[in-house]
Amino acid sequence: MMGAQLVARFPNGMISLAILLHVERQTGSYGAAGLVLAAASVGQAIAGPVTSRWMGAWGMRRVLTLTLSVCVIAVLSLALLPLAVPGYMTLALLAGLATPPVQSAVRTIYPKLVNAGQLTPLFSLDASLQEIIWIVAPVVITVVSTQVGTVYGLLLVAVILVGGGAWFILSPQVGQVRIPRSRRAFGRVVMKPPVLLATVVGFLLIGACSAVEVGVVATFGHGGLEAGLVLAVFAVGSLGGGLAFGHRLIGPWAMARRLLIVTVGLSLTMVSLNVFWIGGTLVLAGIGIAPALAVLFAITTASVKFSETAEAFGWAGTGQLIGAAAGSAVAGILIDQSGPSGAYLAGVVFAIAGLLVAVAFVRFFPDLRHRDPAPYPDTEPITTALP
Known part of the structure; x- marks a missing residue:
């Protein structure tokens, strides 16, 4: 199951860079590319909770098959059709709306695969291993798109x-x-405080990462492998952090501590655009990312009934995707105005905001040090006749 979902989600680590490189190559503008990428992320954000809830009504396989089919058609059209920016945005929006809800599905399945005591380590392992996507996928799509062609990059995604x-x-x-x-x-x-916090913090955390991703591409351009390698190093830091710290017990301050690491690392990117400096600072920032995501998964599951888990993860995913849209759009606009350093500044601002939210609302984070993050069972009281 873990292997299947990692491969199914592998395009998630490719499609942003593939669209960014393809649209920038076709239009010559990072601002336009950021808008198209934002349209895809907005589509995913809208669809996330809706398609996740559909799985409870129609079944996982039906929803996954339908969305997969439409998404593939949209990606192929992006690659093969000559379009203006509005056309690219329309197809990117459709691809986003039809993104298969694999993440919500698998994290709903996990509580049924292991006992409650193993759930926190499983979420930590999942958050860590998903960094394989962000280690390998950026390198692969950068090589294909820059050395072979951006059309072939999108075809590979499909x-x-x-x-x-x-x-x-x-x-x-x-x-x-x-x-x-x-x-x-x-x-x-989504009105339950832990789910709302997971959604908001996910928005800010992924917004920071997305802005940095655009900044790395703009810094090192299309001429070599540096952009893909730096993003891979970013993910290596997250993988290492998840394996080393992600399994630790989750208390109310766990999120703030992990976001502090991310904020410090991203703040240091502002010092220099040297490839080795950027790589080193992103390793430091990455150490906090997978552990922070593990907290998001755990507090979401621990706060809802099993029947609500898919929709809850859909909303949390929506927060992350809107963050990706906002981070990409803001970074693209700032790059056109002031160069790559503007994208890193955007990432720092998103990270600081996430840290402030985690500190200000710490009392709403559940304390999972003495309980398992399993969802509540779907039971209701029944009336019995006393003898």
Whole structure:
């Protein structure tokens, strides 16, 4: 299951760079490329909680198959059709709307695969291993797009979408785990404080990472492998941090401590644009990312009923995707105005805001040091006749 979902989500680490490089190559503007990338992220943000909730009504396989088919068609159209910026934005929005909700599906399945005591280590392992996507995927898509062509980069994304999506959809667990219909109205689950915090903090954390990603591409350009390698180093730091610290017990201050590491690392990127300095500072920032994501997963699961987990993760994913849209758009505009350093500044501002939220609302973070992050069972009181 973990292998299948990693391959199915592998295009997530490729598509942003693929779209960014393709649209910038076609239009000559990072601002235009940022807007197209933002359209894709907004589409994903809108669809996340909706398609995740559909899985409880229609079943995982039906929803995953439908969304996968539409997404592949949209990505192929982006690659092959000659378009102006509005056309690119429309297709990117469609691709985002049809992104298969693999992340929500697998994190809903996890509590059914292990006992409650193993759930926190599993979330930490998942958050760490997903960094393999961010280590390998940027290098692969940078090599293909810069050395072969941006059209071929998008075609590669489509091929992996089909292969990885099919593997995940056909996994036995996807057919065996049935998500009960939620009895709550759509959107009610996001009003629970831990879910809302996971959504807001995810928005700011991923916004910071997205702005830095655009900044790295703008700093090192299309002429070599530096951009992909620096982003891979960023992910290596996150992988190392997740494996070393992500399994630790989660208290109310866990998120603030982990975001402090990210904020310090990103702040140091402002000192120099030298490739070795940027790489070193992003390793430091990366150490806090996977552990912070593990906190987001755990507090989300621990705060909802099983029937609400998919929608809750959909909303958390929406926060992250809107953050990616905002980070990409702001970074692209600042690059056009003041160069790559503007993108790193945007990343620092997003990270500081996330840290301030984690500190200001620390009392709303659940203390999971003495309880398991398993979702609440879907039970309700019944009336019995006393003898």
